[in-house]
Amino acid sequence: xxxxxxxxxxxxxxxxxxxxxxxxxxxxxxxxxxxxxxxxxxxxxxxxxxxxxxxxxxxxxxxxxxxxxxxxxxxxxxxxxxxxxxxxxxxxxxxxxxxxxxxxxxxxxxxxxxxxxxxxxxxxxxxxxxxxxxxxxxxxxxxxxxxxxxxxxxxxxxxxxxxxxxx
Numbered sequence: 106x107x108x109x110x111x112x113x114x115x116x117x118x119x120x121x122x123x124x125x126x127x128x129x130x131x132x133x134x135x136x137x138x139x140x141x142x143x144x145x146x147x148x149x150x151x152x153x154x155x156x157x158x159x160x161x162x163x164x165x166x167x168x169x170x171x172x173x174x175x176x177x178x179x180x181x182x183x184x185x186x187x188x189x190x191x192x193x194x195x196x197x198x199x200x201x202x203x204x205x206x207x208x209x210x211x212x213x214x215x216x217x218x219x220x221x222x223x224x225x226x227x228x229x230x231x232x233x234x235x236x237x238x239x240x241x242x243x244x245x246x247x248x249x250x251x252x253x254x255x256x257x258x259x260x261x262x263x264x265x266x267x268x269x270x271x272x
Contacts, residue, residue: 115143115146116143119146120139123138123142124139125211127139134176137172137173137176140160140173141156141173141176144159144160144173147159147160153173153174154170157173198225198227201223201228201231202231205231205232205237209235214237214238215237216237216238217232217237217239217240218239218240218241219239219240219241219242221243221244223241224244224247228241229241243258244258245257245258245262249261
C-alpha cells in the first residue's frame with residue numbers, strides 16, 4: 106500500500122469515527138471535528154498552526170488557523186455538552202455505567218481512557234464484562250498482583266524506577 110492510499114484510508118476511518126461523535130451537529134461542526142482529529146494525528150501536535158499545516162487546505166494557513174480557533178471559541182453544542190457532562194460526572198458509578206454503555210451502544214468496541222478517579226473495581230468489572238479496552242491511571246495505593254504477590258502500586262513503581270536502566 107503506497108503512502109497516498111494509507112492517507113486516504115486514515116482519512117476515511119477518521120471521517121467515519123467523527124461522523125458518529127458529531128451526529129446531529131451542523132455540517133461546519135462535523136467538518137471541524139474531522140479536521141481537528143485528522144490534523145492533530147497528522148501533525149502529531151495540538152498546536153493549531155501545525156494542525157492547519159497538516160490539513161493542506163487550498164487557502165492561506167492563517168485562514169485555516171482562524172477557522173479552527175473560531176470553532177474552539179464557540180459555545181459547545183448542547184448535545185455534546187450533556188453527553189460529556191454525563192461521562193465526567195465521576196464519583197457515582199451509575200453515571201459512569203450509563204455513559205460507558207452509551208459509548209458502547211454508539212461505537213461498539215472502544216478504548217476508554219480515564220483518570221484515577223475511575224480507579225475502581227466496579228469500573229474494571231464493567232469494562233471487562235463489556236469486553237472493552239481501557240487505560241486507567243491508577244491510584245498509588247492500588248494493590249496489584251506481580252508474580253502472584255499482592256503489592257501496592259507505589260512500591261511497584263519505585264522498584265521499576267530503580268531497576269530501569271538510565272539512558
